[in-house]
Amino acid sequence: MLGTRSIKTTAKAWAIDLAIRMVDLTTLEGADTPGKVRALCAKARRPDPADPTCPPVAAICVYPAMVPVATEALAGSGIHTASVATAFPSGQAPLEVKLADTKAAVAAGADEIDMVINRGAFLSGRYLEVYEEIAAVKQACGPAHLKVILETGELSTYDNVRRASWIGMLAGGDFIKTSTGKVPVAATLPVTLVMLEAVRDFRDLTGRQVGVKPAGGIRTTKDAIKYLVLVNETAGDDWLDPDWFRFGASTLLNDLLMQRTKLTTGVYAGPDYFTLD
Amino acid sequence: MFEYAPAPESRAVVDIKPSYGLFVDGAFVDPADGASFKTINPASEEVLSEVAEAGPADVDRAVAAAREAYDKVWSRMPGRDRAKYLYRIARIIQERGRELAVLESLDNGKPIRESRDVDIPLVAAHFFYYAGWADKLSHAGFGPAPRPLGVAAQVIPWNFPLLMLAWKIAPALAAGNTVVLKPAETTPLTALLFAEICQQADLPPGVVNIVTGAGETGRALVEHAGVDKIAFTGSTEVGKAIARSVAGSRKKVTLELGGKAANVVFEDAPIDQAVEGIVNGIFFNQGHVCCAGSRLLVQESVYEPVLASLKRRMARLRVGDPLDKNTDIGAINSAAQLERIRTLSDIGGEEGAERWSPPCDLPEHGFWFAPTIFTGVTQAHRIAREEIFGPVLSVLTFRTPAEAVEKANNTPYGLSAGVWTDKGSRILWMADRLRAGVVWANTFNKFDPTSPFGGYKESGYGREGGRHGLEAYLDV
Numbered sequence: 001m002l003g004t005r006s007i008k009t010t011a012k013a014w015a016i017d018l019a020i021r022m023v024d025l026t027t028l029e030g031a032d033t034p035g036k037v038r039a040l041c042a043k044a045r046r047p048d049p050a051d052p053t054c055p056p057v058a059a060i061c062v063y064p065a066m067v068p069v070a071t072e073a074l075a076g077s078g079i080h081t082a083s084v085a086t087a088f089p090s091g092q093a094p095l096e097v098k099l100a101d102t103k104a105a106v107a108a109g110a111d112e113i114d115m116v117i118n119r120g121a122f123l124s125g126r127y128l129e130v131y132e133e134i135a136a137v138k139q140a141c142g143p144a145h146l147k148v149i150l151e152t153g154e155l156s157t158y159d160n161v162r163r164a165s166w167i168g169m170l171a172g173g174d175f176i177k178t179s180t181g182k183v184p185v186a187a188t189l190p191v192t193l194v195m196l197e198a199v200r201d202f203r204d205l206t207g208r209q210v211g212v213k214p215a216g217g218i219r220t221t222k223d224a225i226k227y228l229v230l231v232n233e234t235a236g237d238d239w240l241d242p243d244w245f246r247f248g249a250s251t252l253l254n255d256l257l258m259q260r261t262k263l264t265t266g267v268y269a270g271p272d273y274f275t276l277d
Numbered sequence: 278m279f280e281y282a283p284a285p286e287s288r289a290v291v292d293i294k295p296s297y298g299l300f301v302d303g304a305f306v307d308p309a310d311g312a313s314f315k316t317i318n319p320a321s322e323e324v325l326s327e328v329a330e331a332g333p334a335d336v337d338r339a340v341a342a343a344r345e346a347y348d349k350v351w352s353r354m355p356g357r358d359r360a361k362y363l364y365r366i367a368r369i370i371q372e373r374g375r376e377l378a379v380l381e382s383l384d385n386g387k388p389i390r391e392s393r394d395v396d397i398p399l400v401a402a403h404f405f406y407y408a409g410w411a412d413k414l415s416h417a418g419f420g421p422a423p424r425p426l427g428v429a430a431q432v433i434p435w436n437f438p439l440l441m442l443a444w445k446i447a448p449a450l451a452a453g454n455t456v457v458l459k460p461a462e463t464t465p466l467t468a469l470l471f472a473e474i475c476q477q478a479d480l481p482p483g484v485v486n487i488v489t490g491a492g493e494t495g496r497a498l499v500e501h502a503g504v505d506k507i508a509f510t511g512s513t514e515v516g517k518a519i520a521r522s523v524a525g526s527r528k529k530v531t532l533e534l535g536g537k538a539a540n541v542v543f544e545d546a547p548i549d550q551a552v553e554g555i556v557n558g559i560f561f562n563q564g565h566v567c568c569a570g571s572r573l574l575v576q577e578s579v580y581e582p583v584l585a586s587l588k589r590r591m592a593r594l595r596v597g598d599p600l601d602k603n604t605d606i607g608a609i610n611s612a613a614q615l616e617r618i619r620t621l622s623d624i625g626g627e628e629g630a631e632r633w634s635p636p637c638d639l640p641e642h643g644f645w646f647a648p649t650i651f652t653g654v655t656q657a658h659r660i661a662r663e664e665i666f667g668p669v670l671s672v673l674t675f676r677t678p679a680e681a682v683e684k685a686n687n688t689p690y691g692l693s694a695g696v697w698t699d700k701g702s703r704i705l706w707m708a709d710r711l712r713a714g715v716v717w718a719n720t721f722n723k724f725d726p727t728s729p730f731g732g733y734k735e736s737g738y739g740r741e742g743g744r745h746g747l748e749a750y751l752d753v
Contacts, residue, residue: 005603006284014279197549204585232279233593240279 041073071109083110089180091116134171148173153185165198175211186216215248300472302342303482309334319386320608331488339486346483356412363408386608406726407447425453427505435461436565452750531739536692539685540570546697558721564668568693592635609644618667625660691733
């Protein structure tokens with residue numbers, strides 16, 4: 001059905017700006033340096049240097065070691081600093097290490113923590129252990145927001161995704177997130193649909209609203225708009241806000257900017273007219 | 278602010294002539310008495326075209342043409358050559374798919390999303406499938422050299438105009454019969470475009486004849502002494518009349534009639550998926566589906582969440598312009614059908630069931646009915662027993678699997694049923710006990726040319742589709 005909802009002109013402009021404001025601009029590589037992170041932060045503040053009406057993104061997402069650089073570069077901008085933690089991306093470390101990882105990231109200035117769930121425990125049916133770990137990390141976060149990465153590509157069934165979503169929400173997660181981007185299968189529309197249904201039902205039952213973040217593999221404006229339509233049709237417009245829905249992405253941003261320019265000027269500009277990050 | 282923009286499919290792809298004759302012996306001819314009727318777009322009430330009305334003399338002519346083509350050409354042609362024509366027709370249908378889809382939505386009122394993604398692809402698939410059988414009839418399990426029957430009289434309904442044509446014509450031609458087909462009076466246009474496709478495919482004249490008209494034309498056709506086989510899809514009332522009229526004659530009959538299918542949702546079913554299936558079951562094609570899941574049976578323990586989820590989902594359905602790609606529910610096919618839906622819905626309210634529809638703006642012109650559910654329905658209510666043939670769902674509850682089976686089977690019909698559960702063994706247990714021609718498990722309204730389709734009890738007899746569908750057109 002989603003391919004058959006059409007988004008054009010003013011609605012499209014609105015959707016593109018909303019999608020830009022929802023981007024968690026991400027760099028998670030061994031080769032990340034302070035220079036690279038500073039460049040990304042500059043891009044986050046002004047995605048399109050040629051157009052001051054272009055909104056900033058929601059957050060920068062980096063490894064804990066890069067948090068101080070990002071926090072400094074983003075100071076005063078209102079853009080969040082998100083840090084992956086808990087032995088990202090595998091999560092295969094003792095709980096004390098994961099908690100220390102989290103606390104260090106928060107202490108360095110991260111106000112959002114993207115944790116990974118213990119898939120080893122989940123897939124062997126030790127759901128309580130998964131729950132307790134998330135609850136402990138949530139406590140270690142203090143005031144920082146917690147995003148719980150389910151790594152849906154490794155959970156493989158929709159039943160598992162639904163169950164993991166539920167565990168993440170019950171344990172106190174502020175967001176549930178599809179993927180690390182480090183395994184072959186990342187965010188897909190069907191998996192995001194299952195998660196959106198979960199957060200919708202969770203709010204109906206408990207009154208607490210939880211956000212959703214698909215991450216990995218969303219590269220084009222067309223894809224992003226399909227996700228927004230999915231949010232609109234499933235969870236409703238309460239979730240059509242950067243506080244409740246995010247895209248974990250890096251290349252998506254430039255496609256959004258390209259389509260935004262096309263919409264305002266009527267012509268496509270080449271890739272050299274958009275900054276690399 | 279998140280407004281969807283209209284995305285109408287262009288009407289320019291299809292060329293509707295101001296008037297159409299009858300398709301007899303490979304050419305369009307005027308009816309003997311010059312009678313005609315108008316066909317309209319149910320979404321706007323605009324007249325689309327004027328179509329010839331066939332009288333007894335025209336039916337005579339069409340049957341004679343079919344007989345001659347049968348005797349001289351089609352029954353003598355080797356199966357592999359018949360297959361070539363059917364493959365050619367299938368390919369032309371695919372090539373002209375957009376044209377057919379737009380025309381179907383204009384004449385019938387169904388959303389373009391359905392005509393484009395469901396009807397037309399299935400039409401092509403049916404021709405491809407039966408083309409494959411044409412040279413393999415001796416391996417179909419009906420003896421070493423099964424013979425065709427002769428001239429088939431086929432009368433089809435307005436809910437899936439071209440798809441019902443394909444269900445009828447593809448197996449008939451594959452088996453070596455020739456046909457005279459009467460489309461419904463409210464939806465003749467795609468059948469007439471199909472006649473042009475037969476010309477384009479160089480199909481020998483007389484193999485396919487199309488006579489347009491209403492009930493009288495249909496009666497003249499099925500009662501004609503020159504036909505060997507009658508295939509009818511439509512109302513149970515007319516089906517009974519046909520069965521009476523051919524009693525004692527040599528004519529072979531298959532009837533695919535009404536339905537009042539139960540869609541059974543157990544407590545362990547994934548609710549969101551079940552709700553999608555419920556919506557697809559009853560609101561697909563505006564509920565103009567003989568196998569529609571018009572009775573929802575929900576296990577009492579999950580009644581409330583299922584109903585809440587269903588209402589929320591229904592509020593998202595978009596009713597409107599059938600040619601708009603955003604549209605989920607199109608127009609009711611005719612004023613008469615709209616009247617019937619209204620009458621039965623009013624009776625539902627009077628009998629004490631609670632009526633609910635989501636708020637939705639209906640267009641000013643044309644025939645429209647908002648998606649509607651009735652709760653608190655019991656087996657004794659008329660809306661739980663009679664076929665409404667519209668976007669109206671009756672919701673009932675049950676406590677145990679045995680009660681679900683009992684209620685599901687407690688109907689004069691038996692065309693289809695749906696079961697929603699996580700448990701495989703329960704699906705099989707239910708399928709064994711449900712008296713319905715099709716039992717869908719965790720899905721609904723799924724069609725495939727390889728799968729036989731047909732009813733129990735007052736839903737008719739005979740099967741269409743699959744190897745079983747050949748039997749109706751062979752002398753076995």
